[in-house]
Amino acid sequence: MRIAIGQLAHETNTFSNQITTKEMFESFEWDHGQQILERNSGVRTYLGGMIDQCLHSKIELVPSFSTAAYPSGIITRETYEMIKDELLSNIKAAGQLDGICLVLHGAGVAEGIDDLEGEFLKELRKVVGYDIPIVCTLDLHATMTDQMIQEADALLGCNLYPHTDMYDRGVEAIQLLEKILNGEVTPVMHLTKLPLLISPATTDQSPAKEINEYCWEWEKEVDILDCTFFHGFPASDVPDSGAAILTISNDNLSLAKQASEDIATKVWLNKERFVPEALTPEEGIKLALSHKDYPIVINETSDNPGGEHRVMGPIY
Numbered sequence: 190m191r192i193a194i195g196q197l198a199h200e201t202n203t204f205s206n207q208i209t210t211k212e213m214f215e216s217f218e219w220d221h222g223q224q225i226l227e228r229n230s231g232v233r234t235y236l237g238g239m240i241d242q243c244l245h246s247k248i249e250l251v252p253s254f255s256t257a258a259y260p261s262g263i264i265t266r267e268t269y270e271m272i273k274d275e276l277l278s279n280i281k282a283a284g285q286l287d288g289i290c291l292v293l294h295g296a297g298v299a300e301g302i303d304d305l306e307g308e309f310l311k312e313l314r315k316v317v318g319y320d321i322p323i324v325c326t327l328d329l330h331a332t333m334t335d336q337m338i339q340e341a342d343a344l345l346g347c348n349l350y351p352h353t354d355m356y357d358r359g360v361e362a363i364q365l366l367e368k369i370l371n372g373e374v375t376p377v378m379h380l381t382k383l384p385l386l387i388s389p390a391t392t393d394q395s396p397a398k399e400i401n402e403y404c405w406e407w408e409k410e411v412d413i414l415d416c417t418f419f420h421g422f423p424a425s426d427v428p429d430s431g432a433a434i435l436t437i438s439n440d441n442l443s444l445a446k447q448a449s450e451d452i453a454t455k456v457w458l459n460k461e462r463f464v465p466e467a468l469t470p471e472e473g474i475k476l477a478l479s480h481k482d483y484p485i486v487i488n489e490t491s492d493n494p495g496g497e498h499r500v501m502g503p504i505y
Contacts, residue, residue, distance in 0.1 A: 190248045190370060192363070193283050194225070194239050195276050196255035196292035197309060200330065202424040203298055205262035211271055214258040221279065225252035235292040235326045238359025246367055251286065253279035257294075269299035273309060277316050288366045289313070289323045292359070295331020295346070296422035303427040307336030314340055324366040326358045329392075330422040333380055333433040342369060343376045343437055346417040348401055349392045365414065376414055376437050379445035381453040383432045386423040387463045396462040403455055404434075407448045412441045416448055418456065432456060 196218075199209065220228055229236035236255065243250040254276045280289065297305030306327075313323065322342040329347050337344060343365055347358050368374045390397040397420070404416040415437040421430060434452045438445035468476065477485045 192288045193251040195253040198257035198294040199297045200260040201298035203426045207262040209261045209264040211268045214256045218257045220255045225255045233356035235355045235359040238356040242360045242363035251283045264299040266300040291325045293325045295327040304334045307334045310340035322369045324362045334429045375440040377442045379449045381434045381449035385432045387420045396459040412439045
């Protein structure tokens with residue numbers, strides 16, 4: 190059994206005025222073949238989980254191309270085309286493959302392309318066809334689209350924020366792909382989208398914690414393979430922005446639809462609980478200055494302020 194792995198990951202803030210270039214991807218990660226194994230072996234990343242599970246299952250692992258960049262503005266079209274060509278050409282050069290397992294983010298946007306992941310998967314299918322199963326991992330903040338569902342066999346999103354379960358989802362992605370190739374399961378997916386933008390909500394607290402637990406209750410059903418609550422990415426101004434529920438079942442689309450719509454209803458009924466209580470800038474500064482201990486850190490609470498992670502402070 191030969192499985193190719195690779196990565197194309199970027200969380201795009203369309204409100205940022207900082208465009209994302211090839212150099213920004215290269216400064217973070219631009220790996221080919223063995224470099225992917227060297228960077229991710231023994232590391233609790235999505236790719237680290239995929240690598241370990243392939244070793245455990247004695248699967249022949251074919252590392253192709255992997256790149257990612259820190260959150261920033263829209264990716265230039267030239268940069269996307271170069272990344273696409275790198276990943277597609279490396280997969281094509283891999284020879285006969287039984288399956289493909291990719292790390293995608295889900296909130297990628299390039300110039301002229303609102304759904305980067307759906308567009309890439311469509312191009313990948315032109316290269317490998319539809320007989321080879323493709324399983325991908327996604328970020329919890331993915332912008333889910335019908336195109337992504339149509340082109341992939343299964344999409345597994347991380348469940349936790351902070352994202353401490355990336356490795357586990359990488360393991361599960363290979364396990365699911367192996368079951369598909371062995372004829373044990375036939376995954377079908379149903380996506381239910383909500384007209385709802387959610388501020389970053391940690392999953393160790395309610396209501397996100399409760400929604401995850403509800404998803405996991407559904408996963409106890411015999412034919413439910415996975416059920417994920419995608420928060421979406423509110424800093425991405427594209428047509429498909431918003432929260433979504435994706436359920437994967439074993440050849441039972443009606444059950445997948447039932448689960449997705451049931452959970453989506455629960456999210457909608459709790460939508461007001463997702464609104465965070467936050468101080469105004471004036472209140473925050475006043476509170477900070479009232480403390481006598483230092484340092485004092487004032488932090489923009491967004492997951493993606495200005496397209497980059499920034500911490501301001503201390504204030505004296």
